[in-house]
Each structure stands twice: as structure tokens, then as C-alpha cells.
Amino acid sequence: MASKKVLGRGLGAFFPEYDEEGEQAKGKKSGEEKEGDGSPYVEPKKRVNIVLHVPVDNIRPNPHQPRKEFNEDRLKELADSIDAHGLIQPITVRYIGEKRFELISGERRLRAAKLAGLEEIPSYIREVNDDDIISYALIENIQREDLNPIEVAMGYQRLVEEAGYTQAEVAERVGKNRSTVTNMLRLLNLPAFIQAGLRDQKISMGHARALLSIDDEDDQEEIYKKIIDKGYSVRKTEKVIRKLNEDQENKSKSTDTSDKESAFLKEISNRLRSTLSTKVNIKSKKNGGEIRIEYYSDEELDRLLDLFESIS
Known part of the structure; x- marks a missing residue:
């Protein structure tokens, strides 16, 4: 296979005890005592905001990744693209010590790179402390366009529950209107089977918003099945639900x-x-x-x- 032009530098730019090929230089092994004073060898101060080639085995997954499912076919397509053309956009990681890194964003690219047989991957090094890693990782991933609405909503919810943000602060950090964040969070009030339908693209956001206006879960399920079986458009769904709600209001109104x-x-x-x-x-x-x-x-x-x- 022809060699590809790659981004960034090897770990020699991060750890001086590594040579340009990424091999550990002689006489400077981690934990080795310095000559004369008997003290352990100390890794040099890390550098940030640069792109380096990091061994894929040195990167641990991001525990705050909002994406829960990865389409195997699309992952294989990305792996084939990486194999043919290389990785265009680096992943983002932070240094966590002992030549280990933690993924901040880019898990799909990391998985595809491993699938393509890459031993190293271009990685943008960010300095993020433990207190900020939850919000930074979630926001970095939420802002990607390939998350489904339920994954985005769950990311917003985790920013509220785990990072302690208000909905207004979430909206400001992700660059959305507060009403948008509120409406996305409301999707999590839908029954699990409807959330699954939205996640799997069986229904659209418009369908989901319409179903939120139904109080009774049995009625929600009935309309949901009609959307799937009869191919209701969003406008048709809204019309049917409006009629349903009107009928229920008529039954409950005073005589x-x-x-x-x-x-x-x-x-x-x-x-x-x-x-x-x-x-x-x-x-x-x-x-x-x-x-x-x-x-x-x-x-x-x-x-x-x-x-x-x-x-x-």
C-alpha cells in the first residue's frame, strides 16, 4: 500500500525520551533512576494544543461518550476510507499520565482506525482537568452533527445532572436557544419504544414533538403504530392528534x-x-x-x- 501523508508528530515531540520513530531511547526508560542521585526518572512536562501520533493502545475510551450505538456498516465504510486516504480529522484526547491518554471526542474515528489496522492515530492534545472533563467531553460530542436526537437529549440531561448546569447554561455552552434545549429534554419523557423509534429514524423529530402532546401512553402507542404502518406525515400526525385531543376535551367538558x-x-x-x-x-x-x-x-x-x- 502506498504511504500516506499524515498529520502531526510522533511521541518524541511529547516525551523527549522517545526518538522520532516512537521507540524508547536507550538509557531513558520510564522509572529508571537518574545517575548519581538515585531519584526516579520523571517524565517531562506535557505539551498541549498540538497534534501528535498516539498509539491506539495508549488511548482509553471516554466514559462520558453520549453515543451509545455505532452502526457497523458505516464504521466499516469509515475504516475503508481511512485505509485508502488516511485520517483527515484528528481525534481529541487529554494526557492522563504514564504515557496514557483519555479520549475526549472521536470514538467513531478511533474505532474505525483500529478496524483499519492503524497502530497510531493523529490526536489533538487538550489540557482538561478532572473537574471539567465531564462537561467538556459531553459538549464536544453533543456538537457533532451525527448524533441522533435521543443521544443529544441524554447528553443535555447529563450536563444538567452530572455537570450541574442549568438549562440556560447548557443552551449557552452548546450554542442553542433555551427553548431548543428544553424541547430536546422533553423527548426523554416519551415512552422507551417511541424513543427507540426516533433513535432508529423510524419517526422524525416532528412526529416525536406531536406525540408529546398526548397524555395517555396507550393513545401514544396507537398513533405511533399508525405513523409506522400507514406512513403518516408530520402534518397528518398533528391533525390526527389534534382530533384525538379535541374528542377527549369534549368528553370531559361540563354539560x-x-x-x-x-x-x-x-x-x-x-x-x-x-x-x-x-x-x-x-x-x-x-x-x-x-x-x-x-x-x-x-x-x-x-x-x-x-x-x-x-x-x-
């Missing part, structure tokens, strides 16, 4: 509520749902009524309060 008032309340309810991006139910009573606005986390409640304050 003394006039048709005119009922139509008016439906319109107001739909407008509030659109404005607040959450479920809203209006129930008429003899002397007044009540509006029920649902929220699914303290962060979403804060978002609603901020929205109300901006309107007032």
Missing part, C-alpha cells in the same frame, strides 16, 4: 358549557400551548374556570416564569 364557549376555549388552549411550548388544559366551571399549565422540571418552571415576566 352546561355551550358549543360556542367550548370552541372559544379550545382556540385559547391551542394558542397557549403554542406560546408556552407545553401542555395547557382549560376547564370551564359554573362561575369561572381553571387553566392548568404542565411542566416537567424545575428548569422548565423557571422558563415559564421568565416567559410570563417578559409578557407582563
Whole structure:
């Protein structure tokens, strides 16, 4: 096979005791005592923000990787591309001591490189401490375009639960609107079988958002099956769900509520749902009524309060 032009330098640029071929230089083995004082040999201070060729066996996986599944066919395609043309984009790692590195982002590229038989892989060295590694690794991976919506939502959730971010801080760090982050997190309220359908691209984000407006899980499953079996478009799905919700509202409305008032309340309810991006139910009573606005986390409640304050 013809030699390929490669990125970066060997470990000799990182560890002076290594020569340009990556072999350990004579007389400078790790842990060897220095002549004269009996003290152990100390590795030189690490360098960062450079691209080096790191042995693939020296890189441990990223425990904070949001991607849970890797398509074997696409992985093989990437491995064939790497075998033919080399790796164009380096992975990102951090140094963790004893000539070992931890992956920050690029697990798919690392797996494909191993599949292609590479012994070393171009790696961008970043300096990230233990306190920041969770948020840095998650954000680095979330910003990739090849994650499915459920993986992104789970990444956002981990930033909230493990890194201690608010939804507003997550939105700022990943460059999204707060409402986008909130809506992505709401996907995790869907039943597992619908999440699996979205992850496997059986339904779209538009379908998933529409299904979130259904309260009953049995009704969600019924509409979900129709989307799969009958090929409902997002618009068709929204229409069917709107009819379902209207029918349920009609059943629960008070018997003394006039048709005119009922139509008016439906319109107001739909407008509030659109404005607040959450479920809203209006129930008429003899002397007044009540509006029920649902929220699914303290962060979403804060978002609603901020929205109300901006309107007032």
C-alpha cells in the first residue's frame, strides 16, 4: 500500500525520551533512576494544543461518550476510507499520565482506525482537568452533527445532572436557544419504544414533538403504530392528534358549557400551548374556570416564569 501523508508528530515531540520513530531511547526508560542521585526518572512536562501520533493502545475510551450505538456498516465504510486516504480529522484526547491518554471526542474515528489496522492515530492534545472533563467531553460530542436526537437529549440531561448546569447554561455552552434545549429534554419523557423509534429514524423529530402532546401512553402507542404502518406525515400526525385531543376535551367538558364557549376555549388552549411550548388544559366551571399549565422540571418552571415576566 502506498504511504500516506499524515498529520502531526510522533511521541518524541511529547516525551523527549522517545526518538522520532516512537521507540524508547536507550538509557531513558520510564522509572529508571537518574545517575548519581538515585531519584526516579520523571517524565517531562506535557505539551498541549498540538497534534501528535498516539498509539491506539495508549488511548482509553471516554466514559462520558453520549453515543451509545455505532452502526457497523458505516464504521466499516469509515475504516475503508481511512485505509485508502488516511485520517483527515484528528481525534481529541487529554494526557492522563504514564504515557496514557483519555479520549475526549472521536470514538467513531478511533474505532474505525483500529478496524483499519492503524497502530497510531493523529490526536489533538487538550489540557482538561478532572473537574471539567465531564462537561467538556459531553459538549464536544453533543456538537457533532451525527448524533441522533435521543443521544443529544441524554447528553443535555447529563450536563444538567452530572455537570450541574442549568438549562440556560447548557443552551449557552452548546450554542442553542433555551427553548431548543428544553424541547430536546422533553423527548426523554416519551415512552422507551417511541424513543427507540426516533433513535432508529423510524419517526422524525416532528412526529416525536406531536406525540408529546398526548397524555395517555396507550393513545401514544396507537398513533405511533399508525405513523409506522400507514406512513403518516408530520402534518397528518398533528391533525390526527389534534382530533384525538379535541374528542377527549369534549368528553370531559361540563354539560352546561355551550358549543360556542367550548370552541372559544379550545382556540385559547391551542394558542397557549403554542406560546408556552407545553401542555395547557382549560376547564370551564359554573362561575369561572381553571387553566392548568404542565411542566416537567424545575428548569422548565423557571422558563415559564421568565416567559410570563417578559409578557407582563
